[in-house]
Each structure stands twice: as C-alpha cells, then as structure tokens.
Amino acid sequence: MDFNGSDTIPGPRTEDHLPHTAQAAVKIVIVGGFGVGKTTMVGSVSDIRPLTTEETMTQAGIGVDDNYGSETKTATTVAMDFGRISITDKLVLYLFGTPGQERFWFLWNGLFEGALGAVVLVDTRRLEVSFDVMGRLEERGVPFVVAVNSFPDAPRYPTEELRTALDLAPEIPILDCDVRRRASSKEVLMTLMRFLHSIALSGALT
DSSP: OOOOOOOOSSSOBBBOOOOOTTTEEEEEEEEEETTSHHHHHHHHOOSBBBBBBBOOOGGGGGSSSSSOOOTOOOESSSSSSSEEESSSSSEHHHHHEESSSSGGGHHHHHHHHHHEEEEEEOOOOGGGEEEEEEEHHHHOOOOEEEEEEEOOSSOOOOHHHHHHTTTTTTSSEEEOTTTSSSHHHHHHHHHHHHHHHHHHHHHHHH
C-alpha cells in the first residue's frame, strides 16, 4: 500500500528523542506479507519522521517475490522501517516494520529480539501468507494482534470467519483497520497494548 494519501501529523515532526516525561519504552514489531501496508502504518502513526529502508524494485524480483495485489508497488522495504509514538506521557512505543518478501525473512530474528508484542497486518486477498508470519511469532513467544488492512478490491469477511480461516485462538484480538489513517493505526496499537496488559494480569494471577 503506497504512503500517498496517508494521514500526516500537522506541522514539523518532533526530533528523535524521548519526551522528558517518558518512563517506559516498548519495542513493537509490525509484520506481514509483501505489500500489506507495514511501511504505511509506521509512517502514518509515527510522531517522528519515520526511518525507512525502501529500495526501488527491479527485474530481479520477478518470479521471486509474490506481488499479487501490489502490482503497482515500485519500492519495497529491504531491512526495516522505524518510527516512534507516545501512547501516554509516560509510555513510548518504538515501532519496527519488517520486510515482507520471504527472501528477507532472515532479518526478522534480529528485529524480534526484545519485542514485547507484534501487529500482524493481513490482506484478505492473500491470507495464506499470514500463516508463516504468525508461526514465526508463536515460535518466538511474541504475543500479537491481527489487523485486517482495508484494500478497495479486497473481499470482506465476518470477524469470526476470519478467525477460523487464520486458526486464531479465541483470545487473540482481530480488528479491521486502514493503515493510511493515523487514528486507525493508533487504535491497532492500543488494542495490542490492552492485550499485552491482559496477558500480564493473567500471569500475575496464576
């Protein structure tokens, strides 16, 4: 999903330093298949100007990268995207967007290190690519929520139908979003934080 048309924060973005009131910083990874909107999500929600590692797509990727649904995409993330958002005066999230092509998945292990949670972005036109993504998170023990990104030509399904198709446990949140919109992307992150809080509470009670 192109960043064009995404929400932007009015005025200049803040410099890349923590607010003086911040008491906790949490690492969050945003994962998903190729072209699901990871770079756009980081860009729309970040308080600072996001760092991206996008490179122009070349003929070398033809037949290697699955660009179904993203045929007009001309650039792709080859290392990571990075942004930051203050959820409260005291809590800051560092956002790391992963590269989507399978040939760059070897970079994921490093990006997962120290991550408290993850957002799995899903494109309903290509649900099958989500299984490997979620499997890797489960192997690393990283809790996640699933956000279904809105594409104009993508089919829409009831939430519980998607939950069954993705084989998601009942407690894992799944929600619709439009990653071009800051409010929508922020709600996804807030849902993740509430989910992580519920996990922490359940662990404390057992």
